[in-house]
Each structure stands twice: as structure tokens, then as C-alpha cells.
Amino acid sequence: MCALTITARKSTKANAPLASDTENTEKNIVMNTRALNLWYGENHALKNINLPMLENDVTAIIGPSGCGKSTYIKTLNRMVELVPNVRISGEILYRDRNIFDKTYLVEELRTRVGMVFQKPNPFPKSIFDNVAYGPKIHGIRDKKILKEIVEKSLRGAAIWEEVKDRLNENAYGLSGGQQQRLCIARCLAIEPDVILMDEPTSALDPKSTLKVEELIQELKEKYSIIIVTHNMQQAARISDKTAFFLNGEVIEYDNTDLIFSTPNDKRTEDYITGRFG
Amino acid sequence: MKDMNMDIAPEKKSYIDLNVVQKKMSARILLNKIVNYLFLLSTLFGLIVLVILLYRVVADSIGWLNIDFLTNKLSTSPDRAGIVGAIIGTVWLMIIVGPVTMVLGIGTAIYLEEYAKKGRFHSFIQTNITNLAGVPSIVFGLLGLTIFVRVFGFGSSIIAGGLTMSLLVLPIVVVSAQEAIRSVPQFLREASYGMGATKWQTIKNVVLPSALPGVLTGMILALSRAIGETAPLVVIGIPALLIPIPGSLFDSFTVLPMQIYYWTIDSVLVDEYAHLAAATILVLLTVLFVMNSVAIIIRNKFQKRY
Numbered sequence: 272m273c274a275l276t277i278t279a280r281k282s283t284k285a286n287a288p289l290a291s292d293t294e295n296t297e298k299n300i301v302m303n304t305r306a307l308n309l310w311y312g313e314n315h316a317l318k319n320i321n322l323p324m325l326e327n328d329v330t331a332i333i334g335p336s337g338c339g340k341s342t343y344i345k346t347l348n349r350m351v352e353l354v355p356n357v358r359i360s361g362e363i364l365y366r367d368r369n370i371f372d373k374t375y376l377v378e379e380l381r382t383r384v385g386m387v388f389q390k391p392n393p394f395p396k397s398i399f400d401n402v403a404y405g406p407k408i409h410g411i412r413d414k415k416i417l418k419e420i421v422e423k424s425l426r427g428a429a430i431w432e433e434v435k436d437r438l439n440e441n442a443y444g445l446s447g448g449q450q451q452r453l454c455i456a457r458c459l460a461i462e463p464d465v466i467l468m469d470e471p472t473s474a475l476d477p478k479s480t481l482k483v484e485e486l487i488q489e490l491k492e493k494y495s496i497i498i499v500t501h502n503m504q505q506a507a508r509i510s511d512k513t514a515f516f517l518n519g520e521v522i523e524y525d526n527t528d529l530i531f532s533t534p535n536d537k538r539t540e541d542y543i544t545g546r547f548g
Numbered sequence: 549m550k551d552m553n554m555d556i557a558p559e560k561k562s563y564i565d566l567n568v569v570q571k572k573m574s575a576r577i578l579l580n581k582i583v584n585y586l587f588l589l590s591t592l593f594g595l596i597v598l599v600i601l602l603y604r605v606v607a608d609s610i611g612w613l614n615i616d617f618l619t620n621k622l623s624t625s626p627d628r629a630g631i632v633g634a635i636i637g638t639v640w641l642m643i644i645v646g647p648v649t650m651v652l653g654i655g656t657a658i659y660l661e662e663y664a665k666k667g668r669f670h671s672f673i674q675t676n677i678t679n680l681a682g683v684p685s686i687v688f689g690l691l692g693l694t695i696f697v698r699v700f701g702f703g704s705s706i707i708a709g710g711l712t713m714s715l716l717v718l719p720i721v722v723v724s725a726q727e728a729i730r731s732v733p734q735f736l737r738e739a740s741y742g743m744g745a746t747k748w749q750t751i752k753n754v755v756l757p758s759a760l761p762g763v764l765t766g767m768i769l770a771l772s773r774a775i776g777e778t779a780p781l782v783v784i785g786i787p788a789l790l791i792p793i794p795g796s797l798f799d800s801f802t803v804l805p806m807q808i809y810y811w812t813i814d815s816v817l818v819d820e821y822a823h824l825a826a827a828t829i830l831v832l833l834t835v836l837f838v839m840n841s842v843a844i845i846i847r848n849k850f851q852k853r854y
Contacts, residue, residue: 350742355666382744392735394754404753405743454739461743 298325300364301465301495302347302384307361309339309346311354316342318519320361324512329487329496331506331527334516335542340499341389343516344467347497348384349377365465382409385463389470391450393442393457398425398434401442401453405461420460428456429486448479455486466490468498472505484509503543507531515539605833608826617827622791622807626820631828633793637706637801638775640794644710645717645774646767652714653721653770654763660722661729662751681719688716689783697784704785707797712780717770724766728759761850768843772836778805804832 302324309317317339324330332340345351347363349370362369370380382405393401402421411417421438425431430452434445442453451471458466468487472480487496487509500506506513507527514524515536523530523539534540620630656677664670692712702708732755740750756763786802788810794801811825 348742350738353738353741377741378744378746380744381742386738386742388735388738388742390735392733392739394736394739395758404740408740408743408745408749408753457739457743 298327300324301326301366302497303364303367304347305362305364307343307346307363308359309342309351310358311342312356316519317346320521322514322521322524324495324497326495327491327493328511329491329498329509331510331513332497332499332516333501333503333506333513333542336501338516339519340516341469344469344497344499347465347467348381348386350381350386352377382461383463384465384467385458385461386467386469387451387455387458387471390474391447391454393445393450393453395441395443397439398442398445398453399438402457402460405457409461424456424460425453427459427490428452429482429489430456446479448475448482451475451479451483452486455483455490459490463494465495465497468496470499470501473501480505503531515542517542602833605826605829608823609830612823613827613830617824618831621793622789622802624789626818626824629824631804631807631831633790634802634804634807634828635831636793638803640706640797640801641710641713641774641803642771644707644797645714646771648711648714649718649721649770650767653718653767654725656718656722657725657729657763658751658756661726662747662755677719677722681723684779685716685777686779686783688712689780691715692780693784702798704787704800705798706794706801708784709781709786709801709803710797712784713774713777716777716780717774720770720773721766724769725759725763728762728766729755731762732758761846765843765847768839768846772839772843775803775839776805776832776836778809781806782809804828804835808832 300323302322304320304322304324307317307320308315320343332344334340342351346359347370351357351359359371362371364370365380365384368375394404396404399421402424403417406417406420411420422431422435425434430449433449434453437444442450445453451474455466455471472483475483484505487498490496491511498506498510510527512525513527513530515522515530515534515538517538523534523536525535530539531543534543617630618635619632620628622631622633623629660670660673664673689712692708692715696702696708696711697704700708702711736754736758737750740754745753781803786806787800790800790802792799808825808828811821811828815822815825
């Protein structure tokens with residue numbers, strides 16, 4: 272098994288990575304990035320990215336600061352377009368539909384591909400209103416249904432027990448870790464298919480980080496998760512596949528255990544062993 | 549490098565002569581004290597002038613500012629003259645200026661901050677709004693006279709005065725609303741967009757509620773400017789003596805500063821008019837003081853939220 276995997280890996284070029292594990296071939300590809308290039312003005316920030324991401328996997332994106340990993344994850348729900356002077360070529364297929372297609376509205380994409388941000392960013396509203404925000408903007412007005420969604424989402428984000436008696440209090444009264452789980456609940460409330468997480472624990476203390484990590488493990492049963500992380504131990508702990516980014520390129524993309532045990536590329540090895548980054 | 553180290557380090561040569569320092573010390577301290585008092589004096593100058601003015605106004609209006617003065621209609625006889633007409637005229641003016649500047653001002657600010665693409669057109673408009681804020685108020689008066697009084701045929705009515713005044717204070721509302729909108733943290737917008745909200749849903753549910761205190765502060769400051777402004781109303785022809793109280797938007801009207809203006813001019817004819825002017829000034833200052841305080845309270849209360 273091991274030998275087989277390695278031969279398969281040797282034929283894999285860095286820029287055209289393929290899922291090598293036989294077990295993974297049963298899973299569908301949920302987001303498929305093909306020949307993606309992105310420029311900020313003249314700055315070529317993402318260079319020919321090819322990444323097939325699988326359903327119900329946790330895909331970690333690692334790499335040093337400025338390598339384009341945040342840019343990449345923001346491209347997956349087109350949030351990157353909020354930055355002026357962005358130019359994109361190539362395609363990203365979400366369930367076989369190109370998200371850059373003119374007929375694909377960003378609002379529609381973002382209800383399927385939700386996002387959790389680096390810094391917890393609850394609205395200055397009550398806990399209830401934070402979670403109900405998504406369903407409300409998508410037209411749900413019925414109080415009873417909203418209540419159900421809020422409870423289900425908060426339970427889903429493992430924060431229900433902590434906040435069930437104070438749903439009408441302002442979300443800013445919660446601790447940082449609770450705020451981040453609230454933001455995850457808020458994301459779950461729009462019933463996404465894919466959840467993007469951009470360094471979701473970088474602003475949290477170790478205990479809260481652990482809670483969020485455990486939560487990610489539970490969430491992958493129902494959702495496909497793509498997570499950018501600065502923390503390699505975290506990537507090793509929670510992800511099924513890992514992509515290593517460097518200077519806007521994907522250097523290596525493979526099963527997480529392989530990336531961390533026997534990386535193919537010298538630069539990957541240097542990075543995960545802490546020689547740079 | 550090496551030479552310098554060799555020179556200084558072993559001998560511990562000192563460049564600062566303590567005797568010289570001692571000798572010059574008293575002069576340095578004296579100079580410091582002098583400038584301290586000079587700056588205090590320049591600060592006090594404005595304050596003292598204000599206190600003198602307030603003293604004069606209060607002293608002059610004693611015995612004249614009472615309930616009757618506030619509730620009586622205008623009259624040529626100083627004993628029976630009151631400012632109820634001017635107060636109601638001022639309220640009418642606010643009824644026009646408030647909603648008009650709110651809709652136009654906040655609309656402009658939202659467009660410029662949230663919708664407009666940043667580029668040459670954007671900076672052109674931005675520069676002109678800033679310039680507009682610096683245009684002398686009498687020029688706005690001429691604009692109002694030409695457009696609202698003559699072209700639209702409103703005459704010297706409340707609606708003509710109100711629209712003219714709205715144009716005058718619009719830049720204040722736009723600029724302050726822009727600042728308030730800009731100060732809403734980007735991460736709140738991202739959270740909303742990230743859930744598939746449209747731009748308008750994000751503005752309505754996230755941006756405006758967060759920007760509201762700043763927008764309100766700007767609105768109040770704009771209104772208080774409009775209450776105190778006189779020149780544009782002189783140009784559009786507010787009558788010097790108006791006894792009937794305005795009842796509709798198309799009636800003739802007068803406002804507090806206009807009343808002050810005419811009473812002050814006529815005080816050469818009737819001495820008591822000076823007292824009436826002083827009493828009106830006190831009323832106007834009180835209103836402005838209250839409005840500005842409310843603006844400051846709102847600003848301070850909501851300043852640090854994120």
C-alpha cells in the first residue's frame with residue numbers, strides 16, 4: 272500500500288496535483304480549481320493554481336506569510352473581488368459550475384460557500400440576530416422557523432449550551448473563542464455546502480483553539496471544509512489533505528499524513544520542519 | 549569608528565560643561581514660563597471675548613426675556629413684541645432642511661462610499677463637495693433666489709428658504725455621513741457579503757446602523773448651522789416685519805437670526821429694540837448650545853465600540 276502510494280506520488284507534478292489515495296477516489300470533487308491566476312494590479316499573486324478539493328474533507332492550506340493562501344481562499348467565494356484592481360483568469364468549478372461564469376451570482380455562490388474569518392467578526396447585534404442574519408437576508412421572516420434555525424446552528428457550532436439563556440444579549444459580550452464559534456454558527460445558519468475558514472483560530476487562545484478544532488472534526492461529517500492555517504500542527508491534526516503554497520504557487524498537494532511524513536519537494540520539507548516561514 | 553572609540557571611551561571626555569549648563573539654566577526656565585503664559589493668553593483671548601459678549605447679552609435681555617416674549621407675536625411696540633413667529637418659522641425651516649438634507653446627504657454619502665467606483669469621477673465629485681462646503685453662504689442665497697424664488701416661483705416662502713438652506717448645509721451632512729460610513733469596519737461588511745447579502749442588504753442592516761450615531765451628529769451640526777445662518781435668507785427677501793404666523797410651506801416667514809438682524813438695525817430708531825435683539829440672541833444661543841451638546845453626547849457615547 273505504502274509503496275504503491277509513493278510510486279503514484281512520483282508521477283504527480285507539483286502544478287498538477289491529483290488525489291493519490293484510492294480511498295479518496297470514491298469522494299466527489301466539490302471545488303475544482305483549474306489554471307487559476309490572480310493579479311493585484313501588476314502583482315501576480317496566484318500562479319497557475321490547480322487544486323481539486325474533495326467532498327467532506329478538511330483541506331488545509333499552509334504556507335508562509337504572503338504566499339497567497341488567504342488570497343486563494345477568498346477567491347473561492349469571490350470575496351477577493353472586494354479588493355480594487357483584481358484580475359483573475361482560469362476557473363474554479365463548484366460542483367461542476369464555474370463560479371466566475373457571468374450567470375453565477377456571487378450572492379448565490381456565497382450561500383453555498385460560507386466563510387469564517389480570521390478575526391471573529393460578529394455584528395454588534397444580539398446573539399440571536401447574528402445567527403438569524405443569514406436566513407433573514409435570504410427571505411425567512413417566520414419567527415418560529417428563525418428560532419429553529421438559530422438553535423440548530425448554535426448547537427452545530429457547539430455553543431448552544433453556553434448562550435441559550437442569553438440569546439438577546441449583545442454578541443460583543445462573548446469571549447473571543449465564543450465569538451468565533453458564534454461566527455461559525457452564523458455561517459451554518461445559511462446551510463452552506465462548503466465552509467471556508469481563513470485562519471479561524473489565529474486570534475484565539477489555546478483552549479478556544481482546541482474547541483474550534485474539535486468542532487471542525489464534527490463539521491466535516493456534513494460539510495466540506497477548506498481551512499487556511501499558519502499553524503502546521505493544526506493542519507497535521509485536523510486536515511485530510513494539505514496544500515503547500517509558496518510565492519503564489521502550489522508546491523505540493525497531497526494527503527496530510529504524506530505531506531508531513533514524506534514530502535516530495537525540498538521546499539515543503541524545509542517549511543514544515545521550520546527552516547523558513 | 550575604531551579611532552573614535554579609542555578617543556572617547558578611555559578618557560570619558562565630556563562635551564557638556566556643567567558650569568555652562570548651570571549659567572544658562574535660569575534663562576531657559578524663564579523663557580519656558582513666558583511662552584507658557586503667552587499661549588494661555590491666546591487661549592483666553594477668545595474665551596474672554598465670548599464671556600464679555602454673553603455678559604452683554606444677558607445683561608441687556610434681563611427683564612425682556614420672559615414667557616410673554618416667547619409667546620407674543622411680533623409688534624412695533626417693544627412692550628408687546630414677541631418672537632413666537634420667528635420660533636415657528638425656525639421650526640418650519642427645520643421641517644424642510646432636516647428631511648431634505650437627510651435623504652440627499654445620506655444618499656450621496658452611501659453612493660460615494662459604497663457604490664461608486666473609486667476613480668477620476670469619484671475624486672472629482674469628492675473635491676467639489678469639499679469645495680461646496682467652503683462657498684460663502686450669500687452665494688447660496690443668490691442661487692436660492694434665482695432657482696427657488698424666481699424659476700420655481702415659490703416667492704420668499706418657507707419652501708424657498710428651506711431648500712436654499714438645505715443646499716447650504718448639504719455638504720456638511722454628506723461629509724460627516726461619509727466619515728461615519730467609512731469608519732464602519734470592513735470586517736462587518738465582509739461578514740455580511742460572506743453570507744450572500746447584496747450590497748443594499750449590507751448597507752441597510754450593517755453599515756447604516758453602525759454609522760447612525762456619526763450620521764446623526766452630522767445632521768444635528770448641519771441643522772444648528774442652518775438655524776443660525778442669516779445671509780442667504782436676506783438675499784431671498786425675508787420681510788423685516790412679519791406679524792402673521794406662517795401656517796403652510798408657501799407662507800412668508802421669518803427666523804430667529806433674521807429677527808435679531810432687523811431689531812439690531814432698527815435699534816437706532818427705537819432704543820428698546822436692542823434689548824429685544826439681546827433676548828432673541830439668548831434664545832438662539834440656548835437652542836444652538838443644546839443642539840451641539842446633544843451632538844457631542846451622541847458622538848462620545850458611540851465613539852469606541854469596536
